[in-house]
Amino acid sequence: MKYSPATDPGGTSMATDSMGRGWADVLAEIPLFAGLSKRQLNKIAKLAKTRRYARFTPIVRAGDRGDSFYVILDGTALVKLPGKRGVRLGAGDWFGEMALIDAAPRAATVEAQTDVFAMLLGRNAFLKTVQDEPKIAIALLQTMAERLRASERSASH
Numbered sequence: 001m002k003y004s005p006a007t008d009p010g011g012t013s014m015a016t017d018s019m020g021r022g023w024a025d026v027l028a029e030i031p032l033f034a035g036l037s038k039r040q041l042n043k044i045a046k047l048a049k050t051r052r053y054a055r056f057t058p059i060v061r062a063g064d065r066g067d068s069f070y071v072i073l074d075g076t077a078l079v080k081l082p083g084k085r086g087v088r089l090g091a092g093d094w095f096g097e098m099a100l101i102d103a104a105p106r107a108a109t110v111e112a113q114t115d116v117f118a119m120l121l122g123r124n125a126f127l128k129t130v131q132d133e134p135k136i137a138i139a140l141l142q143t144m145a146e147r148l149r150a151s152e153r154s155a156s157h
């Protein structure tokens with residue numbers, strides 16, 4: 001398991017679990033949360049949940065209304081955009097921010113390629129975190145810019 005606390009009970013339950021205690025040190029290792037204080041990390045861990053997805057399960061579906069933001073803690077997922085090559089995301093990568101930021105439907109389907117263990121922030125928790133933590137806002141913008149550039153490069157080939 002790439003990102004999980006030493007005390008994580010593991011298991012294969014597909015239920016959504018609270019993150020809470022023991023997770024701040026794990027979140028500190030994830031690039032999106034780099035540079036945040038222990039207090040800030042604890043605040044995020046309290047708001048977050050974890051969930052497992054079986055291989056080949058859609059985690060979000062294109063066209064759906066978005067209610068959560070996701071960070072992959074373990075496994076790989078594929079962003080499927082109509083008419084384009086899929087984009088692979090792995091541990092530490094995130095997705096699902098777009099529909100929360102502009103309230104438009106999900107832009108792509110994101111499917112688990114392996115079993116995936118993910119961290120979720122609900123819409124309000126995500127928006128509050130972004131408002132409170134400019135470092136997170138900048139990291140999200142950087143990734144959105146990189147993805148836009150990559151997508152435009154692939155569109156011209």
Ligand code: CMP
Binds near residue numbers: 147
């Ligand atoms: P959202 O539209 O909420 O749900 C689907 C997610 O896929 C989207 O947010 C982004 O996080 C991600 N996504 C959309 N387009 C791309 C892309 N071109 N490259 C990588 N990820 C993408």
